[in-house]
Amino acid sequence: MPLPNSAAAPPPAVAVLGGGAAGFFGAIACAEANPQQLVYLLEKSPKLLSKVRISGGGRCNVTHACESAAQLVQHYPRGGRQLKEAFRQFGVADTIAWFAERGVVLKTEADGRMFPTTDSSETIARALEDAAHRAGVRVLARTAADEIMALPEGGFSLRLSGEGSAAIGPELRVGRLLVATGGNPKSAAYDWLRALGHSIAEPVPSLFTFNVPASPLRELPGVSVQLARVVLAGEKLQYEGPLLVTHWGVSGPAVLKLSAWGARRLHELGYHGTALISWVPTYTDDTLRAWAHAYRLDNGKKQVAAHPQFGLPTRLWRTLVAEAGIGPEARWNEVPAKAQNRLLELLLRTPLQVQGKTTHKDEFVTCGGIPLNEVNLTTMESRRVSGLHFAGEVLDIDGITGGFNFQAAWTTGFLAGQAIAKVAQPVS
Numbered sequence: 001m002p003l004p005n006s007a008a009a010p011p012p013a014v015a016v017l018g019g020g021a022a023g024f025f026g027a028i029a030c031a032e033a034n035p036q037q038l039v040y041l042l043e044k045s046p047k048l049l050s051k052v053r054i055s056g057g058g059r060c061n062v063t064h065a066c067e068s069a070a071q072l073v074q075h076y077p078r079g080g081r082q083l084k085e086a087f088r089q090f091g092v093a094d095t096i097a098w099f100a101e102r103g104v105v106l107k108t109e110a111d112g113r114m115f116p117t118t119d120s121s122e123t124i125a126r127a128l129e130d131a132a133h134r135a136g137v138r139v140l141a142r143t144a145a146d147e148i149m150a151l152p153e154g155g156f157s158l159r160l161s162g163e164g165s166a167a168i169g170p171e172l173r174v175g176r177l178l179v180a181t182g183g184n185p186k187s188a189a190y191d192w193l194r195a196l197g198h199s200i201a202e203p204v205p206s207l208f209t210f211n212v213p214a215s216p217l218r219e220l221p222g223v224s225v226q227l228a229r230v231v232l233a234g235e236k237l238q239y240e241g242p243l244l245v246t247h248w249g250v251s252g253p254a255v256l257k258l259s260a261w262g263a264r265r266l267h268e269l270g271y272h273g274t275a276l277i278s279w280v281p282t283y284t285d286d287t288l289r290a291w292a293h294a295y296r297l298d299n300g301k302k303q304v305a306a307h308p309q310f311g312l313p314t315r316l317w318r319t320l321v322a323e324a325g326i327g328p329e330a331r332w333n334e335v336p337a338k339a340q341n342r343l344l345e346l347l348l349r350t351p352l353q354v355q356g357k358t359t360h361k362d363e364f365v366t367c368g369g370i371p372l373n374e375v376n377l378t379t380m381e382s383r384r385v386s387g388l389h390f391a392g393e394v395l396d397i398d399g400i401t402g403g404f405n406f407q408a409a410w411t412t413g414f415l416a417g418q419a420i421a422k423v424a425q426p427v428s
C-alpha cells in the first residue's frame with residue numbers, strides 16, 4: 001500500500017492519536033462508516049487500552065444504566081450539560097448495543113454500574129481490538145506523535161517517534177486528526193495543543209479520597225456505612241452515599257463525589273479543610289433531638305455504647321460514644337445533657353481535618369483539558385483548527401465514578417469517528 005505522505009493536495013489518511021477507549025472507538029467508528037478510509041491509530045506506549053484493562057478493578061465498568069441523556073448528564077461535574085445532545089446521539093443504550101453486536105453482553109449491578117458478564121476487562125479490550133482489526137484500522141503501538149503541524153494546504157504533518165513508527169517513517173501526513181490522548185494533571189502536558197491554537201482549562205485531579213492524619217476514626221479502617229453525608233465546611237459542597245473509613249482517612253462514593261464536584265475548589269484550598277460527616281443524613285438537628293428524647297424515655301436503663309443505633313457498625317457507634325465523653329458502661333438515663341448533645345452533634349457533624357488527598361486507586365480522572373466551547377459537540381471538531389477533532393478525557397469532561405467516564409469516551413469517540421468518515425477523503 002502506498003504511503004499517504006504526499007506533499008501536494010490534502011492527504012487522505014486519518015490519524016487517531018491515543019490507543020485508549022476514545023481513540024479505539026473513534027478509529028473503529030471511522031473505519032466502519034467508511035471502509036475505504038485509511039485510518040491509523042497511534043499509541044505511544046507499548047500497551048494498547050491500558051486503562052481499559054485496569055479499569056473497574058479489572059472488571060471494566062463500561063457504562064451506567066441511565067434511561068435518558070437528561071439523567072446521564074447529571075453525573076458529570078464538567079461537560080454534562082454541554083454533552084446532552086451528544087448523549088442523545090450515542091448514549092448508554094447505544095453502548096450496550098455496540099458491545100452486544102460484537103458479542104459482549106453487559107450486566108447491571110444493583111447500583112446501576114454496568115460490567116461485562118465475564119467480569120473481566122479483557123473482554124472489553126479484546127472486543128475493541130478485534131473490531132479495530134476487522135475494520136482495517138492500522139494500529140501502531142510504540143508510536144508517539146511528538147509534534148503536530150497544521151499544513152497550509154489543509155491536513156496535518158505528524159512527527160513520529162518510537163519503534164512502531166518504523167513501519168511508516170518519521171513523518172505522517174493526514175487529512176484529519178483525532179486527538180484522544182487522555183487526561184493529564186500536568187499543565188505542561190497540553191503545551192502542544194496550546195501550540196495548535198487551543199486554550200486549556202487548567203488540569204487538576206478529580207476522584208480522590210481524603211487524608212485525615214488525626215482522624216478520630218483512625219482505629220476503624222474498613223468500617224463502612226451505606227449512607228452518609230459529607231459536607232465541606234464553609235463551602236457549598238455536600239454529597240451523600242456510601243462512606244468507607246480507610247487507613248489514611250475516608251473514601252467511598254460520598255467522598256469521591258465531593259472530590260469530583262469540588263475538584264477545582266479543593267485544588268485551590270490545597271486539599272485542606274474540614275469535612276463534616278453526618279452518619280444520619282435523613283435526620284435534622286430537630287428530628288435527631290426528638291429521637292433522643294423519645295429513645296431515652298423508653299430505654300433509659302440501656303447502656304449507650306452497647307446498643308448501636310441507626311444501623312451504624314458497632315465499632316463506629318462506640319467510637320462516637322467515646323468521643324462524646326460517654327463512658328463505656330454509662331446508661332442513657334445517666335448521660336448528662338452536655339454529653340448527649342455532643343453525641344448528637346457527632347452523629348450529625350463529625351469533624352475531620354482533611355490534610356491532603358490520595359488518588360483513588362480504582363478510577364481517577366483529570367478535570368480540565370480542551371474547553372468544550374472550542375469544539376463542535378456534534379462532530380467533535382475543533383472550532384479553531386479545521387480538520388482537528390477531539391474525544392475522551394483530553395476534553396474538559398469528567399464524570400463521577402460508575403462508568404460515566406468511559407461513556408463520555410465512547411460517545412465522543414463515536415461522534416468524532418463518524419463525522420470524520422463523512423468528510424475525510426477515501427483512499428483512491
Ligand SMILES: Cc1cc2nc3c(=O)[nH]c(=O)nc-3n(C[C@H](O)[C@H](O)[C@H](O)COP(=O)(O)OP(=O)(O)OC[C@H]3O[C@@H](n4cnc5c(N)ncnc54)[C@H](O)[C@@H]3O)c2cc1C
Pocket residue numbers: 017018019020021022023042043044045049050051052054055056057060061062063143144145146180181182183361362363364365391392393394402403404405406407409
Ligand atoms: C485505574 C483506573 C480505573 C478506571 N476505571 C474506570 C471504570 O471502570 N469506568 C469508567 O468509566 N472509567 C474508569 N476510569 C477512567 C477511564 O479509564 C478514563 O476516563 C478513560 O480511559 C479515558 O479514555 P481516553 O481514551 O480518553 O484516554 P486514555 O485511556 O488515557 O488513553 C489515551 C492514550 O493516549 C496515549 N497518548 C498520549 N499522548 C500520545 C501521543 N502524543 N501519541 C500517541 N499516543 C499518545 C496514552 O499513552 C494513552 O494510552 C478509570 C481510570 C483509572 C486510572
